[in-house]
Amino acid sequence: MDKIEVLRKSDLFRELSDEQLKLIAGMCTPEVFEPGAIIHRENTMLDEMYIIEDGLVALVLELGPLSHQQLTAATNFETFGWPAVVPPHMATITAKAIEKTKVLTLKGQDILKLCETNCRVGCIVYQGVARVVADRLRAAFMQCLGVTAQD
Numbered sequence: 001m002d003k004i005e006v007l008r009k010s011d012l013f014r015e016l017s018d019e020q021l022k023l024i025a026g027m028c029t030p031e032v033f034e035p036g037a038i039i040h041r042e043n044t045m046l047d048e049m050y051i052i053e054d055g056l057v058a059l060v061l062e063l064g065p066l067s068h069q070q071l072t073a074a075t076n077f078e079t080f081g082w083p084a085v086v087p088p089h090m091a092t093i094t095a096k097a098i099e100k101t102k103v104l105t106l107k108g109q110d111i112l113k114l115c116e117t118n119c120r121v122g123c124i125v126y127q128g129v130a131r132v133v134a135d136r137l138r139a140a141f142m143q144c145l146g147v148t149a150q151d
Contacts, residue, residue: 001053003028006104009077010051011135012128020121023114028104033057033097040081042094047108049081055101059136060094072139073098079132084108085115086129 003025007013013024033039033055040046042062050057057074071093074080080095085108115122
């Protein structure tokens with residue numbers, strides 16, 4: 001699948017026009033993570049965010065040196081690593097590939113510069129970031145309540 005198609009289907013960029021998607025696509029670098037790969041760790045500085053083209057990533061809360069709790073997972077066309085574009089740019093969770101995962105990687109600074117120079121794109125991107133954060137909070141809250149599926 002080409003970059004623009006992945007971005008068009010993504011939870012973060014789906015509201016952008018084709019012209020705007022081309023700008024974002026030019027900033028993307030394809031990467032592949034093998035099962036078990038740690039993509040980023042909780043409480044570390046993030047300078048990249050990711051759109052999953054194909055695969056599955058666990059989003060894990062580190063409760064201590066030997067204790068972890070998977071809060072949720074991200075799969076095809078979902079975004080993780082959003083703190084790369086939200087100060088203070090600290091990872092709120094650890095991201096670990098569960099299966100072989102193809103992603104499009106974006107430098108947070110590239111997105112921030114685009115948002116500063118193109119306010120329309122910036123508004124749409126940050127609405128997408130808010131949507132991603134709200135969805136993750138909702139999923140974590142449901143897991144805390146022991147709810148695994150909605151009726």
